[in-house]
Amino acid sequence: MSLPWFYPDRVSVAPGDELAIHASAPPGLYHLKISRVGSTNELKSTVEDIVIDQGEIPANVESCGCSWPVVLRFTIPADWKTGYYDLYLAGADGEGTHHFFNLKPGPGKPRARAAIVLATNTYQAYNYWGGANSYAHVEKLMRGEVDAAGSEQEAKGRLSRMRPYAQGLLMPRLGQPRLVNPAPRELGMAAHPATPEWMAEHQPSPYDFSACFVGKWEHAFVCWAEENGVELDYFTDQDLEAGAGILDPYRAVFLVGHSEYWSASARDAIDSLHEAGGNLIVFSGNTAYWKIRWEEDGQVMAVHKWRGESDDPLWGTPEEGRDGTHMWSHPAFGRPEAEMTGLSFLYGGYHRLGLCVGRGSAAYTIYDDKHWALEGTDLYYGDCIGGDIPLVGYENDGCPIRVDRRGLPVPDGGFGVPDDLSIIALAPATLFEDPAAPYPPIVPPGDIAILARIAHGEDNPVNRERLQHGHAVMASFRRGNGEVFNAGTTEWAHGLAAGDPYVDRITRNVLTRFGVPIGAAD
Template sequence: MIAFYTDRLSACPGEPVQIFASDDSGGPCTLEIARVGADRRVFDTVAGIAPGHHPTPDNADTAGCDWPLAHTFTIGSDWPTGYYDLALTNAAGERWHHFVCVRPARGEKTAKALLVLATNTYHAYNYWGGRSAYCDVGALMSGRKRLPDAMAGAIGVLSTRRPFPQAIIAAPDDVPRLANLRPRGFGERPWASDPTWRLRAQMTPYDGSAGFLNKWEHRFVEWAESEGIALDYATDRDIECEPAMLDGYAAVMVVGHSEYWTAGQRDAIEAYVDGGGNFAIFSGNTAFWKVRFDDGGASFICHKWRGFEDDPAASADAAQGTHLWSHNAFARPEAAITGLTFLFGGYHRLGLCAARGQGGYTVYDSLHWSLAGTDLYYGDLIAPELPLLGYENDGCRFTFGSDGVPRAVPTLGVPENLEIVAIAPCAFGEEPGSPYPPIIPPENLDIIARDVFGDPAYATSPGIIRGHAVMASFRRGRGEVFNCGTTEWAHALAARDPFVTRITRNVLSRFGID
């Protein structure tokens, strides 16, 4: 078997990247470095790398692999910014993938827009060595534990010094979307995505939720490059470590599943928007969890639901805790910067969550600037046949005005000046008491009711799981935020849906990306 990881996930031209590898084939390995966008372009090939075989420690998921250095390469001065696939092939023909985000040269910008890769989400789902922030995946897939017990084995300290599972970081081109492409039939048992494909590919329930290749970010980049839209690239960690890098961009954007944010990353994006920057969110479940890095970036801290019980740093300083951004201890719900929250949204066309859902947004504010030239009017559905909606979606509470347009209820950080464009029902969890076995892992509604809403009794209210996906925008400081409200937006762009394409172009044009 061959596997490897790097000392960093991003680098600028002229900077070194170190590879730490293990291979039991006994022969030399070849490294291929290729930028992946609308096409795959190889920038370097290095032969004769001999990593040798090194065991994976039992605690690799929390403490890392500590493998010796196998090779160092330098980012070329002529390598354009982007996502670079690193593929190491051994003498037996086995191949392992990792990646590096190539940023523009320090102090330079090559585009008006910055795409922030959701690498914190990659870390949270990484179960190399057995466990992730979600589950003891190794025990689940081997059959040693059933799902509830395996989920109880999730870890809150995750090493960044280990490989990524290949189904996360190098999914095949035909990996299915995290959405049921058709409504559930009468009396039909609920399902999630394409269970037959996943069983055949031996994918875990967590493989589809993170990663670039053939997932949301890749699909968005393919579309952008085909439209002639230039992008600079950075990672979540870059934004935290170098917040000034945002200065001067007309727009910053996140795509797909930007679920995990550090305090430093959030500080940087808020300062950028308040100072006049534009923030485009083509994502769902955005900024849901507060996380942090320790040990100079070697440890990713993500205790999730046990963010205060299991974290010594949180005991000393609540601000260091890792939990829901909407937790009352932080007094800083994510909707204050995103406009929306997963707590008021949920799932669509997945399991029993809106299993017969409409699949697209219903337009309410047809005069909103994002719909200019779309030929969309009040009551129209946006891309239901794709479907546009699926997997995870963000929303808000609202009432209706006398003009029939929904008005945001300013609660849990949702801004009063939020302009709601379109909505669709979704669910934060599956209905209790149904005759079907649950598919979506249940959220900890008791913790949400107590620590977010301050009312333990709310955990049993139907309203806690009944929500809406929302597309909206709002002004903040001297800047503006647009939020598409769903993870699945990029798939609609990949399908060349004319309505979603025009809306996206309207957002980019308003935000100075022509």
Template sequence: MIACYTNRLSARPGERVDLHATNDLAGECSVEVERIGAEIELVHQFDITVADHPTPSDADMNGCGWPAAGDFIIGKDWKSGYYRIRMTNADKKSTTHFVCVLPEKPGKNEIAIILATNTYHAYNYWGGANAYSHVTKLMKGQASFEDAMAQAIGTLSAERPFPDLIIAAPDDAPRLINDRKRGFKEQPWASDMNWMIKHHASPYDGSAGFVNKWEHRFAEWAEKNGIELDYYTDYDLDAKDDILQAYKCALFVGHSEYWSGKERDQVEKYVDAGGNIAILSGNTCFWKVRWENDGKTMVNHKWRGHTAEPEASKDDATHLWSHESVGRPEAELTGLSFVFAGYHRLGMCVSRGAAGYTIYRDNHWTLEGTDLFYGDVLGGEVPLIGYESDGCRFHFDEDELPVPIPMVGVPENLEIIGIAPCAFGEDPDSGYAPIIPPEQLDVIANVIYGDDSPAAQKKVLRGHAILASFKRGKGEVFNTGTTEWAHGLAAGDPFIDRITKNVLNRFTGKTGRAV
């Protein structure tokens, strides 16, 4: 085995990064550090000697405890971005990790992108388990899916490597969406099952990580369009206050599912004071987490939050942001919530859906110059709606336009641009075996309706993804409501491209000029 991790996931130019590693050959390894964006740029190369170290049985919760095998200094000329660390031993076996290079000081550029590293940690099952299940036992056939899910852990160590398919997905890694509609009486499926079998992929590998996933696709698009970004991790917003105040716009891309209390406090303060956030993400800010041990431990009890730590205050509790034990629905900040939407074109979740937004409010500022009109479908060819989506309840006004129903934090002034049907889960009465992991429908029904009856749970299964914006305080929020927006940019869709540029122009004060 060869594996490595760093003592920190982000660092500024001039700061040192320690590399903790094990190598069963117990000898010299070469290390390459590359910036990953529109191009791959090798910035540093060095050799270290790495011994063979055992992996503790509780590494998933308490870390590996390997000594530092070497270190490197972030170069003064290294641009802010995602940097891959590749370590290779004498047998040519490699492992990868990463570090986010921060700007030398906040505000070097106008736009900050916050990498969804809390989500990376939640899905990380290196050493056994993650926040969802005991993945190793599941993949080895040592536990059923139900039993493996019961062995999910609520304390996750950052002092361990990541599985390769999370942190180093190959170029041909499939998206988490069915790229075509289900045929007549065809058995449902999810993603590319043949690829997953070939690569021994777990159900969790595609849901987090940078390389060849959402944030990477966005970074490529931004750099090709001359858009400079300053990079941060979720934990940076937890560890230091007021980072965002130096920026005109902050971005959350892909799958920004897990937020700490301090991170959310900072983002809300930023927007209320006049900052703008563009959420090009789905399932955003769904789970509340807590960082301990100077960023070495992420506490994330999920559904068990109120029972695992019954005495925890609302500031410390970990659960759904919308759960009564926390009491801060994410839609107060994001405008939308996963509880009102769910999945599209996965398994039996809207398996023959259009995979795009039907446009209703075609005079909205985001659509200027897009040539989109009432009833048009945005992104169906991409496909744009898939995997996880956020939405709200709504009704149609006297002008036959959708307007929000202000509940569970959804703001009354939300402007709904487009909608697409979603399903929070698969209907058990469909006649087809479910594929999507079951959620706690009783908990969600209670959050939405204050009622966990079977009828309320059934109602939870029906929802809509929403494309929307709204003003909060002195700032503004744009939300795509889908994890897949960056893939629309990667596909070269001219409508999605123009909408994104409209948003960034407005949010950086460049309205009327092309980005």
């Protein structure tokens, strides 16, 4: 452990709060650089001559945390702007590691009309520092000690945030590609995500692409927002544990990229937002798929996932409907994510990832060309957008569909899908690769029996086949006293980063309708 490793005591702080830094390193003096990361990186402070000693890595550190001593306490200046802040701890040779914190607005002081909620629960679920995350024992998989199935058996159901981050996940290597097949696969060739040459050179973990801020979806959206004068206040998933009304002052709230893991308190905050007349803008895919809870004063995330029914100690207690962990669409909770977002990954899936629609166009096909979100786009029925980005890729949310008498797609049931959902555009998606294909699988299929039972009421061959025939859906609907727009894909922010005129205009239409000013930069 020759590098300095560290973690802050909190995910999110306000101006005037004190942040404590816990660290372990070869004995010596170190410095900490604090930078705000947005459309530019702004160095805000450097703390010199931090004394650090070597600490131990406890057994089961992924679940128990490091318990390292505090080496620095830092008070956040009152004039620092809300946003994502990178922490870089390094020695005299400049070699170091990164962590982060979020700076939220001070109590009762919203500065902007809109807020973004950073998907820090998802960051936590993917963090494999110490060896394992909520998916697998990643380090054993990378060392070749176990195969993919064996690594998944060692996934953790409890994850401590009191530890460092795997650096490939938190701070991408230069040139890291997106997690999507860059082009449709050729005849007879196995599909491959990303760039084979880059992958061979850097040997990243398969989990490095799926979460965190820098160089990924939220960062791309923030850059677009700052360059276009869209002011945002920043919160994290964990901030939503504080109370249901925390988002009520905002006209709109953004979820961007891969906001996959949600607690009951976070769902309550969005319900309260809608009752207060606020709006939800979902530029995310696989949104609110897994139900989690925070334990030990917010230090440990319980995320038993597929094993919730067997491993979660709250399963079967009177609290199960609120605090048990599994898929949000599990009927035990009576609160499917589609009630909040309009869509679900259960009815969508992957596009241009492995063999999951591996030759897909990566474009949305427009159906409801009269929808308000398309005003001024010059788009008409059957037009396709975003294929060159790719706009539809990685993970996508959808709903069961049927064709009405007008020849247009409309929702056809689905657990929690609202009847008044307006479908704007579609693209094919699937939850897993064809098991009969002759190519090595890339996409973990999950527990297909559970998926079929939850999505369609029973595990049988017909319902398993239905899981393979999903759709990415762009849609909107009214909820409470507010409204929801859902882009239905993880990749929407990359459309903005690419300067796609259709994605840009649709985004502006959504912001204008939902009361978010554009072009009011400081």
